Amino acid sequence: MKNKFLFLLFLFILYILFNYFFYANNISKDIEQSVFRLHVIANSDSKEDQNLKYKVRDNIINYLNTLCSNSPSKEKTIQIANNNLTTIQKIANNTIQENGFNYSATVEIGNFEFPTKNYGDISIPSGYYDALKVKLGKSTGQNWWCVLYPSLCFIEPEKGIVSDSSKEELKATLSEEEFSLLSYDTPTYKIKFKLIEIFNNNFKLGKK
DSSP: OHHHHHHHHHHHHHHHHHHHHHHHHHHHHHHHHHOEEEEEEOSOSSHHHHHHHHHHHHHHHHHHHHHHTTOSSHHHHHHHHHHTHHHHHHHHHHHHHHTTOOOOEEEEEEEEEEOOEEETTEEEOSEEEEEEEEEETTOOSOEEEEEEETTOSSSOGGGTOOOHHHHHHHHHHSOHHHHHHHBTTSTTHHHHHHHHHHHIIIIITTOO
């Protein structure tokens, strides 16, 4: 009887783990495939390099705002960014030069690893995301990021607030379950977000 109980307990644990793995994998994959990010990495952590990072960020966002703020899809946003990579790099380099620095920027679109990031009252779990990456100089300093699609970049980042319209756009892009996992305002946020973090840190990250 005891062996039977232990066996059934073992099967139950396997069942729970399988469902957890399946849930975390599907949710994580859907979120990764639904957003396109902007990632700006400073030359160093010096005050001057960090300040320059924000100036580069602002100029690139101002430019992309005219092109992407009403983009209907992630694919279209990536296409727009890809078609304008030369201009984006030129904007970054002009900003660097105008502020008296002698290094340059590199710009690329790819699939990159990201740790967990908070943006106002929205959290994006760790994982691999498609992104427009802007590397300044040696790119060894602290980075800044936002989401180009849905358009979470086009707000005032210093206030740390995601506008209601941006939240609605994010909500329309994701399923109700996925959106609830990213938003602090939802009651299920902490538990489910932690499950995704455990899964990503142990099974997803390091896959490349």
